[in-house]
Amino acid sequence: MPFAQRLTQVETSAIRELFKLLGKPGIISFAGGFPDSAMFDVDGIRAASEAALREEPGAALQYGATEGYQPLREQLSAFMTAKGVQGLAPEQLIVTTGSQQALDLLGKTLIDPGDKVIVEGPTFLATIQCFRLYGADLVSAPIDAHGVQVDQLEQLIEQHAPKLVYLIPTFGNPSGATLSLERRKRILELAVKHRTVIVEDDPYGDLYFGEAPPPSLLALSSEVPGSRDWLVHCGSLSKVLAPGLRVGWLIAPPELLAHATMCKQFSDAHTSTFAQATAAQYLKAGRMPATLARVREVYARRAQAMGDALRSELGDAIDFVQPQGGLFVWARLTGAGGAVADGRELARRAIEQGVAFVPGTPFFCAQPDHATLRLSFATADVEKIREGIARLGQALQTAPAP
Numbered sequence: 543m544p545f546a547q548r549l550t551q552v553e554t555s556a557i558r559e560l561f562k563l564l565g566k567p568g569i570i571s572f573a574g575g576f577p578d579s580a581m582f583d584v585d586g587i588r589a590a591s592e593a594a595l596r597e598e599p600g601a602a603l604q605y606g607a608t609e610g611y612q613p614l615r616e617q618l619s620a621f622m623t624a625k626g627v628q629g630l631a632p633e634q635l636i637v638t639t640g641s642q643q644a645l646d647l648l649g650k651t652l653i654d655p656g657d658k659v660i661v662e663g664p665t666f667l668a669t670i671q672c673f674r675l676y677g678a679d680l681v682s683a684p685i686d687a688h689g690v691q692v693d694q695l696e697q698l699i700e701q702h703a704p705k706l707v708y709l710i711p712t713f714g715n716p717s718g719a720t721l722s723l724e725r726r727k728r729i730l731e732l733a734v735k736h737r738t739v740i741v742e743d744d745p746y747g748d749l750y751f752g753e754a755p756p757p758s759l760l761a762l763s764s765e766v767p768g769s770r771d772w773l774v775h776c777g778s779l780s781k782v783l784a785p786g787l788r789v790g791w792l793i794a795p796p797e798l799l800a801h802a803t804m805c806k807q808f809s810d811a812h813t814s815t816f817a818q819a820t821a822a823q824y825l826k827a828g829r830m831p832a833t834l835a836r837v838r839e840v841y842a843r844r845a846q847a848m849g850d851a852l853r854s855e856l857g858d859a860i861d862f863v864q865p866q867g868g869l870f871v872w873a874r875l876t877g878a879g880g881a882v883a884d885g886r887e888l889a890r891r892a893i894e895q896g897v898a899f900v901p902g903t904p905f906f907c908a909q910p911d912h913a914t915l916r917l918s919f920a921t922a923d924v925e926k927i928r929e930g931i932a933r934l935g936q937a938l939q940t941a942p943a944p
């Protein structure tokens with residue numbers, strides 16, 4: 543077939559290839575990036591969808607505005623206001639089909655082939671693929687436990703004059719890292735100083751276990767004059783409510799939002815009105831705070847269990863920062879005592895032992911650190927986490943196949 547040239551920029555995700563192996567009976571998986579489906583508030587979502595059909599059947603089942611269903615835009619702007627974002631009118635956001643679509647719309651509206659785009663090393667795999675599909679030349683900015691290293695980021699901005707900088711400032715996927723308050727302010731200043739678009743992708747910010755993380759870049763933008771003109775924010779109900787609803791949102795300066803809306807019109811016309819009306823009813827019913835409290839509590843327990851098990855089963859063969867939120871432990875194999883030091887090799891051996899995770903390599907757009915791995919603690923219960931990490935410990939000890 544005469545396929546488009548752009549397809550040569552991307553390949554099937556290594557993670558998807560790995561998922562094919564997960565059908566093996568008895569496997570404990572730490573590989574997915576999903577929330578736990580056992581925690582979905584099914585009763586609440588059922589009540590919300592019934593209310594949508596009862597109160598607004600025409601709107602919930604009819605074509606709708608590309609920008610989104612107005613009652614949902616109102617609920618989402620209130621949701622963001624409650625999280626410290628000042629002066630956000632419903633018209634300043636559009637509803638997207640998951641935040642994944644927001645990323646795609648940003649690619650469509652901003653990226654020409656050959657454009658430089660800065661992302662964190664490591665970053666969300668689907669962003670790498672999505673931006674590459676538009677021909678982006680990705681540049682990797684190093685991170686540490688406090689998120690992207692701002693001095694290096696500034697150097698890279700000066701060197702490459704990127705079209706945009708893409709960041710996951712809170713509980714990054716895969717890194718779990720959270721950008722400090724001081725670095726957040728500096729990034730907003732960089733945006734103004736270098737007239738650079740900063741994209742804040744924030745699907746995990748509400749999933750904190752103890753103290754709340756620092757305010758989002760969007761919330762802080764009111765403290766840094768001019769920064770809102772350069773800031774884009776992507777939000778999502780996927781990780782806190784249900785990814786199957788496919789409800790996300792995009793907040794951007796007016797001209798960019800108008801272009802993104804136009805592109806969305808030619809893509810899916812609008813996000814499912816039924817899903818939007820259901821989400822609007824759910825938020826209106828005031829169920830979100832209790833749902834958030836519940837998921838935070840369960841994931842906190844699982845994160846703790848995974849951290850404890852890793853420390854006791856793998857000891858100094860692994861190095862990681864105990865996550866304070868999100869869904870992932872990001873870890874590095876140290877090779878201590880001659881143990882395996884390559885995440886890809888350990889992933890192969892782990893499958894043999896009945897446990898799966900994702901090696902860190904594919905999350906880097908350049909110079910991968912092959913010693914890294916991503917373990918999700920979201921979908922297995924505490925017992926399974928302990929058992930799975932014990933298996934991982936065994937995989938670390940097994941000799942490689944001849």
Ligand code: PMP
Pocket residue numbers: 575639640641642643666710715743745777778779780785789790
């Ligand atoms: N951004 C990040 C960082 C993610 O981890 C994910 C989901 N894994 C998404 C965006 C997309 O989420 P959704 O489209 O379901 O909102």
